[in-house]
Amino acid sequence: MFLAMIGTAISQGMVRQVSAELHTFEIVFLTTLTGLPVLLPWFLRHGLEPFRTTRFSLHLMRTLIVVFQMTAWYHAIAITPLANASALGFSAPIFATVLAVIVLGERVGIARWFAVFLGVIGMLIILRPGLISTELGPVLAVTSALGRGVVIIITKMLSRTDSSVTILTYVMVLFIPLSLIQALLVWRWPSPEAFMWLVGTGIIGTTSALMLTQAIKEAETSVIMPLFFFQLIWMSLIGFAFFGEIPSVFAWIGGAMIIGSGTLIAYRETRTKRVLLSAVDKGK
Numbered sequence: 001m002f003l004a005m006i007g008t009a010i011s012q013g014m015v016r017q018v019s020a021e022l023h024t025f026e027i028v029f030l031t032t033l034t035g036l037p038v039l040l041p042w043f044l045r046h047g048l049e050p051f052r053t054t055r056f057s058l059h060l061m062r063t064l065i066v067v068f069q070m071t072a073w074y075h076a077i078a079i080t081p082l083a084n085a086s087a088l089g090f091s092a093p094i095f096a097t098v099l100a101v102i103v104l105g106e107r108v109g110i111a112r113w114f115a116v117f118l119g120v121i122g123m124l125i126i127l128r129p130g131l132i133s134t135e136l137g138p139v140l141a142v143t144s145a146l147g148r149g150v151v152i153i154i155t156k157m158l159s160r161t162d163s164s165v166t167i168l169t170y171v172m173v174l175f176i177p178l179s180l181i182q183a184l185l186v187w188r189w190p191s192p193e194a195f196m197w198l199v200g201t202g203i204i205g206t207t208s209a210l211m212l213t214q215a216i217k218e219a220e221t222s223v224i225m226p227l228f229f230f231q232l233i234w235m236s237l238i239g240f241a242f243f244g245e246i247p248s249v250f251a252w253i254g255g256a257m258i259i260g261s262g263t264l265i266a267y268r269e270t271r272t273k274r275v276l277l278s279a280v281d282k283g284k
Contacts, residue, residue, distance in 0.1 A: 001215035001224045007085075007208030009234030012077050013242060014201040019078035021194045023090035027201075028071050029183035032175055032191070034202030038210070039172060050169035053162050059170040062154045066171055067178050069147025072140045080137030082239035083247035086232050087126055087255030088141035093262040095149025097169050103153050122257030125250050209237035225263040228258070 011031075018027060053059065077085045094116050100106040108116075127138055158167050190198060215224050232255045241244035 001212065001219075002209035002230060004208045004215060005227060005231040006234055007204050007211065007248045009082075009203045009231055009238055011205035011208060012082065012086075012170070012235065013238040014136075014197050014204070015074055016077055016082065016243065018190075018194050018197040019074070019200070021111065022188070022190055022198075023183075023186040024071055024075040024078060025179075025182040025186050026188070026190075027074055027198070028067070028200045029176070029179040030041055030118060030195075031205060032179060033176060034199045035206030036172075036202075038203060038206040042169075042172075044166055046169065050163070050166040053170070055161060058154060058158055059162075059167070060174060062151060062158065062167075062176040063171050063178060064212045065150050067153070067175060067182070069144050069151065069196075071179075073144035076137050076140035077121050078137075080135070080141060081233060081241070081245045081247065081251070083236040083245065083255070084126060084138060085141045085253045086235040087251050087258060088123060088138060089145055090228055090232075090255065090258045091119055091123055091145040091161070092148035092152065093265045094123075095146045096152040097265055098155045099149055100156070104156065104255045109268065112265055112268045115268070118264070119258050120259030122254040125257065126254035128250065167205070181224055185186055208263060213246065220266075225266045226259065228262065232259070 015027060015031070022030075073085075073089065076089075084180050096107060097112055099114055123142065127142075155167060225282075232252075236247045236251075239247065
């Protein structure tokens with residue numbers, strides 16, 4: 001998880017660098033395409049078996065939202081101080097919790113509602129609506145987090161019938177042609193330098209995503225969530241060293257509150273699952 005946070009921060013710093021030359025639509029497509037070789041062993045291992053599903057339309061909807069969410073995020077970090085965008089991006093669990101109540105009918109206790117409230121306050125501290133002008137970048141960062149929250153809910157729905165292997169395979173296969181459609185609208189061939197940045201972004205970003213997935217598999221979410229704070233640190237350092245950005249105290253305070261909110265939500269979800277599993281075992 002620690003290495004994943006470093007890799008994620010580096011790849012997003014690279015996105016900021018290449019965004020000076022290429023449109024966000026094209027960056028989304030090319031970074032995914034250049035990261036595909038990292039995933040080839042996955043396909044060689046699992047073959048065609050993961051493609052078996054009766055819920056293709058839901059997989060397609062999930063991938064469309066991922067394309068939208070990733071596009072919003074890449075444009076956000078292109079025009080927003082990296083520390084601010086990173087802090088706001090951590091709010092996905094907040095949206096997922098609220099959507100779980102509305103869409104899935106899940107019951108949420110006082111502790112998780114408090115976590116949602118804490119996260120919202122953290123976002124307001126960073127955005128400070130009414131005190132500073134509302135800019136497109138922070139709005140896109142929050143929109144991207146909302147998109148991730150929706151993706152989490154759809155993933156929960158799919159996991160009732162499909163394996164995690166099937167879910168991941170479909171998003172990988174569908175993402176490239178869907179992102180290509182929007183990239184063709186603004187296409188221009190990247191310069192050799194920009195292409196090298198894109199290759200680095202694709203490889204490092206994809207590898208970091210795999211490390212994050214493995215971290216979640218190896219340890220409980222509530223344990224690794226606090227380590228997300230390191231991403232905020234690395235993003236701040238990259239923003240300062242390469243782009244001359246100085247994170248405001250509001251970004252640190254709001255970011256800490258949002259990450260704390262996500263950690264509390266993850267802890268409560270883990271505890272609820274333990275209670276349910278214990279009840280099932282006793283029933284057996």
